[in-house]
Amino acid sequence: MSVSELNAPAQDYLKLIWSATEWSDRAITVGAMAERLGVTASTVSDGLRKLTQQGLVSHAPYGSIELTETGRRYALVMVRRHRLLETFLVNVLGYGWDEVHAEAEVLEHAVSDLLIDRIEEHLGYPDRDPHGDLIPTREGHQPRISAWQLSECEAGSELSIVRISDASPDMLRYFSGLGLSPGTHLRLEAQHPYADVTSVCVLPSEQAIDLGSAAARAIWVVGHTTEPTPPAK
Amino acid sequence: MSVSELNAPAQDYLKLIWSATEWSDRAITVGAMAERLGVTASTVSDGLRKLTQQGLVSHAPYGSIELTETGRRYALVMVRRHRLLETFLVNVLGYGWDEVHAEAEVLEHAVSDLLIDRIEEHLGYPDRDPHGDLIPTREGHQPRISAWQLSECEAGSELSIVRISDASPDMLRYFSGLGLSPGTHLRLEAQHPYADVTSVCVLPSEQAIDLGSAAARAIWVVGHTTEPTPPAK
DNA sequence: GAACAATGTTTGGTGCGTCTAACATCGTCT
DNA sequence: AGACGATGTTAGACGCACCAAACATTGTTC
Numbered sequence: 354m355s356v357s358e359l360n361a362p363a364q365d366y367l368k369l370i371w372s373a374t375e376w377s378d379r380a381i382t383v384g385a386m387a388e389r390l391g392v393t394a395s396t397v398s399d400g401l402r403k404l405t406q407q408g409l410v411s412h413a414p415y416g417s418i419e420l421t422e423t424g425r426r427y428a429l430v431m432v433r434r435h436r437l438l439e440t441f442l443v444n445v446l447g448y449g450w451d452e453v454h455a456e457a458e459v460l461e462h463a464v465s466d467l468l469i470d471r472i473e474e475h476l477g478y479p480d481r482d483p484h485g486d487l488i489p490t491r492e493g494h495q496p497r498i499s500a501w502q503l504s505e506c507e508a509g510s511e512l513s514i515v516r517i518s519d520a521s522p523d524m525l526r527y528f529s530g531l532g533l534s535p536g537t538h539l540r541l542e543a544q545h546p547y548a549d550v551t552s553v554c555v556l557p558s559e560q561a562i563d564l565g566s567a568a569a570r571a572i573w574v575v576g577h578t579t580e581p582t583p584p585a586k
Numbered sequence: 587m588s589v590s591e592l593n594a595p596a597q598d599y600l601k602l603i604w605s606a607t608e609w610s611d612r613a614i615t616v617g618a619m620a621e622r623l624g625v626t627a628s629t630v631s632d633g634l635r636k637l638t639q640q641g642l643v644s645h646a647p648y649g650s651i652e653l654t655e656t657g658r659r660y661a662l663v664m665v666r667r668h669r670l671l672e673t674f675l676v677n678v679l680g681y682g683w684d685e686v687h688a689e690a691e692v693l694e695h696a697v698s699d700l701l702i703d704r705i706e707e708h709l710g711y712p713d714r715d716p717h718g719d720l721i722p723t724r725e726g727h728q729p730r731i732s733a734w735q736l737s738e739c740e741a742g743s744e745l746s747i748v749r750i751s752d753a754s755p756d757m758l759r760y761f762s763g764l765g766l767s768p769g770t771h772l773r774l775e776a777q778h779p780y781a782d783v784t785s786v787c788v789l790p791s792e793q794a795i796d797l798g799s800a801a802a803r804a805i806w807v808v809g810h811t812t813e814p815t816p817p818a819k
Numbered sequence: 820g821a822a823c824a825a826t827g828t829t830t831g832g833t834g835c836g837t838c839t840a841a842c843a844t845c846g847t848c849t
Numbered sequence: 850a851g852a853c854g855a856t857g858t859t860a861g862a863c864g865c866a867c868c869a870a871a872c873a874t875t876g877t878t879c
Binding site: 626628632633647648 | 835837845
Binding site for chain 4: 615616617627628630631632635647648
């Protein structure tokens with residue numbers, strides 16, 4: 354059996370469950386899945402029951418939603434398809450990076466493994482898609498993501514937030530209120546180690562924000578315009 | 587409304603009805619459609635009723651199957667998708683011309699009009715796909731070409747293959763192994779109707795080949811040096 | 820700890836494409 | 850012209866994904 358034999362909704366469920374754990378340690382909920390997929394919670398609940406029966410998801414009623422080893426492998430195939438398709442549409446066919454998502458979302462259910470491998474070869478085995486996300490390998494291995502905590506970076510660099518660790522729900526709400534989320538671009542103005550303050554400037558709005566050390570440790574970034582910013586140490 | 591809003595079976599029906607009239611003047615039958623699509627006749631009959639209600643097909647019960655003007659336009663969009671995808675897979679991604687059909691058959695239901703236009707642009711607006719079939723334009727215009735099945739031609743003529751119908755991958759591989767593809771020149775040595783064998787000679791290599799009747803029907807030719815060979819009868 | 824709000828599951832029902840089997844029509848052969 | 854085989858249509862049923870609404874559970878708040 355392979356992921357290609359699953360119907361499109363099942364493929365979407367697997368990909369979504371995996372995606373939720375790429376930047377967060379908290380498993381996704383039924384409600385969140387339903388909202389993301391534009392269906393009702395009952396539909397998702399039903400779908401998860403079937404995936405559990407197929408051994409791809411482990412989910413007891415009212416319990417948490419986890420992928421099994423096979424489910425994770427299948428999910429990574431879907432993520433790989435999506436990201437290679439996006440890269441292909443941008444690099445080869447001249448799409449804007451903001452127009453590729455919907456097209457890739459449809460195509461990922463239609464392409465064969467052979468086609469994806471050929472696309473990868475044609476692109477020269479890229480590491481990342483146009484959004485900066487890492488592309489899983491054919492073997493189902495997801496390369497380690499290299500990102501750094503904002504607290505460890507040097508002043509002056511332009512950065513993209515790739516992850517906000519969610520140790521505290523309060524902190525997440527705090528970031529949300531400041532407009533800081535994965536994908537936000539910012540410039541690191543200054544580190545004030547003794548005051549435990551990190552000063553950043555959100556781009557392109559140029560809004561200045563001072564963050565405490567706990568906050569600066571929760572935000573993970575990569576370099577925005579150039580190569581990933583090397584860690585300070 | 588556009589052809590993209592139809593479900594995949596409806597798109598297949600339209601394309602198939604159109605394809606039947608590309609190389610023959612006889613309209614297709616319900617039974618033939620069912621066999622080609624791998625479904626039962628009742629399914630096709632039902633589908634045709636719905637397409638008739640939508641004004642894409644004109645078909646009275648037990649009557650002949652014809653496309654309306656809108657139906658023909660939609661069908662040509664699907665043919666265009668299929669042929670541009672095949673060309674793209676061969677020219678850009680290195681597929682063999684005998685392996686592209688199944689992949690294109692799936693993708694044609696998933697691609698957007700924008701993607702097809704970008705592919706066409708990237709290919710440099712080709713006239714023909716790898717099988718020698720003409721690619722309809724974006725405006726839905728399909729140039730008419732006159733060619734004959736090898737099985738219908740007279741011995742002694744020198745011919746060029748312009749098209750190899752892509753029904754069976756096995757047959758395509760067989761032709762590929764013999765060096766027969768669109769553009770190949772050959773001389774028709776003899777027709778042996780009772781043995782169902784057509785003897786040809788590939789030019790300029792002078793390699794002799796005996797083809798069965800199914801093979802001779804799949805190969806479409808025009809006269810090589812002179813005018814198109816008139817059909818035998 | 821009881822009540823309540825938020826979240827998740829189950830139930831019953833719809834639309835769609837498909838099938839099998841029964842039925843209708845067409846065309847041909849005697 | 851009538852009968853019969855081939856072809857096409859209709860009826861009834863099934864699986865599937867989905868939804869709304871009823872129901873169950875969880876977690877939090879007073």
